[in-house]
Each structure stands twice: as structure tokens, then as C-alpha cells.
Amino acid sequence: xxxxxxxxxxxxxxxxxxxxxxxxxxxxxxxxxxxxxxxxxxxxxxxxxxxxxxxxxxxxxxxxxxxxxxxxxxxxxxxxxxxxxxxxxxxxxxxxxxxxx
Numbered sequence: 275x276x277x278x279x280x281x282x283x284x285x286x287x288x289x290x291x292x293x294x295x296x297x298x299x300x301x302x303x304x305x306x307x308x309x310x311x312x313x314x315x316x317x318x319x320x321x322x323x324x325x326x327x328x329x330x331x332x333x334x335x336x337x338x339x340x341x342x343x344x345x346x347x348x349x350x351x352x353x354x355x356x357x358x359x360x361x362x363x364x365x366x367x368x369x370x371x372x373x374x375x
Contacts (some may be wrong), residue, residue: 288341289338289348292317292345293345293350293364296308296313297364307361308360309359310342314335314338321334323336350364
């Protein structure tokens with residue numbers, strides 16, 4: 275397997291884990307919409323996005339955003355904005371099996 279393929283398999287494994295976590299949190303929130311800030315904080319996904327020699331202003335949610343977008347593109351997650359806050363929930367209909375076994 276090529277390095278590129280291995281990395282993409284691992285990203286899909288991360289997506290599956292993220293979606294499972296979101297599903298666990300949904301019953302605790304109105305209409306199942308889980309705040310993205312809560313997800314990023316609880317899973318410690320506010321990772322630096324620049325090399326140490328660069329300048330970053332505050333914590334960034336780039337990894338969460340990337341995984342959430344992959345899940346949206348797969349039709350397994352929906353996100354919405356209310357003001358400046360983002361919320362996510364699993365799509366009820368769609369593939370019931372993870373992309374990576």
C-alpha cells in the first residue's frame with residue numbers, strides 16, 4: 275500500500291472515531307446538535323496549524339474541521355452555524371457501516 279493510501283485510511287479511521295463520539299454526545303443536546311467547540315475541547319483537537327518557527331494566533335480547529343468536512347462529503351455528518359457557533363450531528367439516514375473496517 276502506498277504512503278498516500280495509508281494516510282487516507284488513517285484519516286477515515288479518525289473520521290469514524292469522531293462520528294462515534296458525536297453520536298454519543300447527541301442525546302445530551304437539543305435536537306442532537308453537538309457544539310463544535312465542545313467536541314474540539316473534549317477531544318483536545320485544538321492543535322497548532324503552523325511549524326514552530328511560524329506564528330499562530332490562538333488555538334486552531336483545523337483537524338476537527340478537516341475530519342468534519344470529510345464526514346459531510348461522505349454524507350455522514352451535517353453541520354450548521356448559529357451566529358458564530360458551529361454545531362454538528364450525525365446524519366440519521368445513510369451508510370450504516372464505517373468506510374474503513
